[in-house]
Amino acid sequence: MASPDIHPSACVSPHANLADGVVVKPFAVIEDNVEIGANCVIGPHAVIHKYVRMGSGNKIHAHAVIGDLGHDIGFDENLETWVHIGDDNTIREGVTIHRATNPETTTTLGNRAFLMAYAHIAHDCQVGDDVIFSNNICLGGHVDVGNKVVLGGAVVIHQFSRIGDFVMCAGFMAVRKDVMPYTMVAGDPARHFRLNTVGLRRSGVKGDKYKILEKAYREIRGGNRTLDGIEETEQVLHLKAWLAADSKRGLTGFLKEK
Template structure:
């Protein structure tokens, strides 16, 4: 291990042999760090925190601190970080609470820019990009391939579906369906993330199908239940790209942006 002599590693921490830890970083007793991970200087990793392989964690991050929740009473909740993530300067990720699943999770291959906050019990998928100062309240769920613009704020308990995207300074107070772009305070729909879908290999037919689903939700003047039924019928006919809508509708908790 390449551990700077000024770093403080508590007894009990489980650190792979090739982990690098920079000057003045502090690693708690209930922390595990996987192979290939680099931890910069002045990082604090505490609590029951597990970090996977090949992550890069930049200076002044605080990972695994107790939740900013007055109900928290010292329960042994967790923070779990997967593999291949980049976590830039001054990010703050809190452990979960007993009132939810008790775990805050960040998946794999996420690009997390400076000053991002993940509140307690957030569940983040894979291959996301969170631009500077994106802030997530507690219990927020974010799917795969989501992009959050800088200074995006997400209200607690909101869900953001796969491949969705927010503009900078968006204030998300309700659920954002998959593939949808959102902007504004409060955030409203602004079309689908067509360019992102092209880059990820979606066919023109699949993108057309997603556009039609968007029209059902936002352009036809349908009540939500009718739009949902139309999309679920299309998904059942074999349009796999619409399965993300079906999963999203089943899990959504705050009502979708309209």
């Protein structure tokens, strides 16, 4: 495998660890204590600050900034806090990802994400696999985003909120509370309005599994958050565990049926 290909105008610390096949484009900056896995591409003018660890196959586009200090006025910038990024992510132009504020936590992005232009992931966020974040979305600090989540353009999510697996958020909206797995949300204020039918069926949740999940959704909307009496499919068990977990923000409301 080829050794790293670093453009002469790039500024790469001798204390950064770049694996074979890494390409660093013109005027990119890579600081100390950075680990970049095989076959990553660091685009022109991108900045990878210290304490960033990423896996292989990531494509970081122009002017993205990863590992900068969080927007937390109480943060001690001398602390060693990290950003961890998985494999095969596409991080488009102008994306910003801030490092954690506590040495016991990390800001984490999973695998195969597609982060469109100017998306922002704040300090201490946990983002799962296979997410799609549209242009100009903004996650506040400590937001937890599950797997296969789709956020429409300019979505803003309040700090400490939880966004469950398979959620789809309509564009141009503010999410102030937790959003339940497998659902779609829209409106101002944000409201659950139905299951994410297309996303679920693409992932094989259909037929009886879908009908049981739909029944569970109706029960939760009606106030039964224990889901007693609902057949415990994989999705229902996940829902029950998610609802039982700690929440700092509470649950987003539901659009009333007409």
